[in-house]
Amino acid sequence: MTLPHPNADQISLPIVLAVLGDPTRLAIVRYLASKEGVPLNCSRFLDLGSKTNLSYHLAKLREAGVTRAEVVGTSRLITLRRDDLDARFPGLLDSVIAAAGEDKALPAIGGHDVEMPA
Amino acid sequence: MTLPHPNADQISLPIVLAVLGDPTRLAIVRYLASKEGVPLNCSRFLDLGSKTNLSYHLAKLREAGVTRAEVVGTSRLITLRRDDLDARFPGLLDSVIAAAGEDKALPAIGGHDVEMPA
DNA sequence: TCCTTAGTTCAAAAGTTATTGAACAATTGG
């Protein structure tokens, strides 16, 4: 079971911008960037909306080529497609993430960090 | 007669991204960037849509803080708000313009350059 | 096997955005 993703060369600038032009999705991307390297599953984003609604927004991000989703058991592990985005649109992702980082108006995800046993 | 523009600090990242996430508006911004310094009037963009439709898209760009429109006679002279955008979202406009410059799928504006008399 | 967890799909409803044409306003040139 694998989910459909566009190839790097199919990623479209207007579609990426339109997809990022939604506060929920921008918050998802900001959070992914803040945990870059760590694959996160969908339930990590439940602060931002209902399960159904997140499924919708995460699908938009994936279909636009902004994120990658890997199916592992019953989970989808979500990561930013930084390499492909940087290759296609140099500097874009970094400037968006930096700007989003300053944005108090964006919804945030609570600090439910997984505690490591001592 | 002056048109309403947001202050620099009112410019919102998701709104700017959403506004740029439209091929017509992205083409307008690309063209403005290619003629930076030169104020252009609305009729310069007629290749991209009807007069009414351009009025709509140009208002979106202005209300988002992406462009500035100055009323001069019966014309509106449109410019990019580069200074404000760069201050608020460093690097964003440049990366969008660079990416849009490569994009064959975006609508283009014909080379009807005003000919200088010899 | 049965239950739980994780997430999707579907259809409906609500909301938003884009496009159009007709009518309008303001300025400029003759």
Next chain:
DNA sequence: CCAATTGTTCAATAACTTTTGAACTAAGGA
């Protein structure tokens, strides 16, 4: 003043997007 030029506004429509709940699938654990 009259006509042309430049662009806006309005209302209608079409098209898309977002949100929701109920029903569903698929994997994993007891």
